[in-house]
Amino acid sequence: PVCESAQRTTAPSREQIRTEDTVMKAAIYARYSTDLQNPASIEDQVRACQDYVKAAGGTTVQVYTDAAISGNSIKTRPGLQALMADAGQGRFNTVVAEALDRLSRDQEDIAGIYKRLQYADIQLTTLSEGGINELHIGLKGTMNALFLKDLAQKTRRGLRGRVELGMSGGG
Numbered sequence: 001p002v003c004e005s006a007q008r009t010t011a012p013s014r015e016q017i018r019t020e021d022t023v024m025k026a027a028i029y030a031r032y033s034t035d036l037q038n039p040a041s042i043e044d045q046v047r048a049c050q051d052y053v054k055a056a057g058g059t060t061v062q063v064y065t066d067a068a069i070s071g072n073s074i075k076t077r078p079g080l081q082a083l084m085a086d087a088g089q090g091r092f093n094t095v096v097a098e099a100l101d102r103l104s105r106d107q108e109d110i111a112g113i114y115k116r117l118q119y120a121d122i123q124l125t126t127l128s129e130g131g132i133n134e135l136h137i138g139l140k141g142t143m144n145a146l147f148l149k150d151l152a153q154k155t156r157r158g159l160r161g162r163v164e165l166g167m168s169g170g171g
Contacts, residue, residue: 024058
């Protein structure tokens with residue numbers, strides 16, 4: 001006798017279940033580095049992220065910001081600290097930022113943020129890079145760390161030039 005093969009079905013992945021059954025509940029994070037930058041930068045970042053969330057059919061649950069604070073450490077940023085605390089409470093299922101460097105330029109910090117969000121089953125998405133994975137963390141984390149190193153060298157060079165001109169070298 002000829003048997004018809006039973007059609008095998010596989011269970012959907014966690015990402016498929018999330019996409020099909022869960023509305024995006026997004027936390028938005030925005031930051032700019034120094035008081036020399038335009039404070040409207042945060043508003044612009046938030047607006048672009050809200051547009052993304054809305055286009056994806058999601059809702060913005062909370063907006064977290066850090067104004068005029070460098071991305072070289074998470075310890076000095078109350079907005080990011082609050083975001084991470086709320087992530088542990090399950091208040092949202094997605095974090096949206098303009099770019100990965102808005103979250104951190106430090107390799108260790110960005111890897112830790114990513115790891116904690118993954119543990120909490122929270123997707124990290126940026127407007128620049130899209131859905132973030134381990135490859136982004138490794139490559140962009142390295143690029144951002146190199147940017148900070150280069151910036152520090154240029155800052156020291158500029159301060160030395162000021163001192164040699166008899167001007168103040170610091171604040």
